[in-house]
Amino acid sequence: MTGFDEGGTLLGGRYLLGDLLGVGGSASVFEADDLRSPEALRGASPERVAVKVLHPHLSAHEGACEAFLREARAAQSLDHPGIAAVHASGAEDIGGIRTAWIALDLVTGGSLADRVARTGPMGVAEAAAVLDGVLGALGAAHRAGLVHRDVSPANVLLQQVDPDEPLRAEQVRVVDLGLADATGSTAVGADLLRTPAGGAADPGERGVIGNAHYMSPEQAQGRPVRAAGDLYQAGALLYFLLTGRPPYPLPSADQVLQAHVSAPQPVPSALEPGARVLDRVVVHAMAKTPARRYRDAEEFRAAVRAAVGPDRAETRAPGQRPATRDLDPSGAVSSEGAAGQEVRATQVLRGATRPGEPVGADLDYLDPVGPPATSPVTAGPPSPAGGAVLGVAVAAVLGIALWGALTAAADPGAPSPQISTSTSAAADPAPTTEAPVVPPSVPSPATTTDAEPTPTTDPVRITVPTLYGTLSDSLQALRDAGLQLGAVTRADSAEAADKVLGQAPAAGEAVDAGSTVEVTLASGFNAVPEVTGTTVANATASLQDAGFTVAVSGPAPGVDASGTDLIVGTRPVGGSRLRVGATVTLVVAAAVPTPSPDPSPVLGDGA
Structure with a gap:
């Protein structure tokens, strides 16, 4: 019925x-x-x-x-x-x-946009929990070969929400897969679904589809979008959760898109000092070049967990706004942009592609354009242990300097302490057998009358950092964390040669100081996928995902293939091992000519 x-x-x-x-x-x-x-x-x-x-x-x-x-x-x-x-x-x-x-x-708890508009920015632990749920869902989509391409606060709903309790990962529901498509596809089209009522949808008027405030640089330029595009959007979402505003709250969509393409990544602690522990995570996730972002959703999750730590507590109750926020005169927090900004959530953005450049022309932008930055702000997420070591080192230097000043005032003839600010393990001085010098105001342990057993100290535990970039980058990261490089293996993949693909133990695990970490690097080669029997569009996406450039041999000389034409083979054949970036030619089935009907016989007079 x-x-x-x-x-x-x-x-x-x-x-x-x-x-x-x-x-x-x-x-x-x-x-x-x-x-x-x-x-x-x-x-x-x-x-x-x-x-x-x-x-x-x-x-x-x-x-x-x-x-x-x-x-x-x-x-x-x-x-x-x-x-x-x-x-x-x-x-x-x-x-x-x-x-x-x-x-x-049926999801009844509203969206993240509603939640932040109602209660203000989230604390670090709550934002991390929400993002953990989002990344878990995106990881499942990516494993199925789908890219969401429209991750935003309005497209993350909440289930069974208690307004007086922090959100948990299991309450997150990712929705609106209207832009989801095979990895490697573009987000360019007329987008009939987002044409206002009464408006005419012009099929010839095309643009980049998506939410400008959370759009990755490659999507903004009309280029193919892979899983890394979703991770960029998740990084922008994390920034929103921590600050209550999108990364680039500019007056127009064009300005927002240009900022996503070329402006430096914002750090949430500029608006929310308490979010400093996630600054590096946001910056790494929102790297302009996809190859410099996290490898996948699971690595992103591990980095968030490592930065926040398992026992971090909220610093304010849900709904309590921080005192340092810059609010508009009404006190409202916009979920879409600056106060008074008229930018629709997800829309066709006209003229977003670069003038004169064909859509999806190449995939060179997926490879690193130079050596990874070494600035501590942009070099990606180092291990929390490394940050802690640096903080302890600074505190130790200041403490020793103060102690030297005090002892010099008490005894002008006393030598000044020699201080080294190097954090390299190789530069540490050799152990000494001399008794430590104790400040005069502190009783010497030798004068203690009660004999105490020497306490045993547990081995120092270090959080394994996230390794990315090249082998030399990983080696430096391990040294900074007090760890050593273990076995190095190479594996075929779609990534450029010598790019880090994996590590063991995984990022975020706790190990003893001095432990080794094994690293897997990209070999620079990959196998040609078997795409015979699929359409030109699907075969192209599969080959691009495998790291190859695609050429198409039309069904007949001078005839271009369409996206729905079937593939009868490739050159080289499927399974061949090629260098990443090499060209694979798709062979399209020849068009079957339509037979013309035989002419009807002309009957003569008297026939």
């Missing part, structure tokens, strides 16, 4: 629409009862779900309807607690009106 029943509108013969939950640019969202849920079939109250109904003027448009249902198919291929599950979808005529819909999990 479909359409209007005694109880209201029924979609798909099972979803009975109820109250309106919200309205967006492309669809309305209703609460609904699933009349075929196991609970309903047992005679109990039916399961409550959310049903997203495409606006009628878009449901009537074939392209918009297909794009809308593509979101359902993308989400249905994923099974992760951090992604709102799609139950069913469809399109049907109801009362003469074409209606496209998606039924999905």
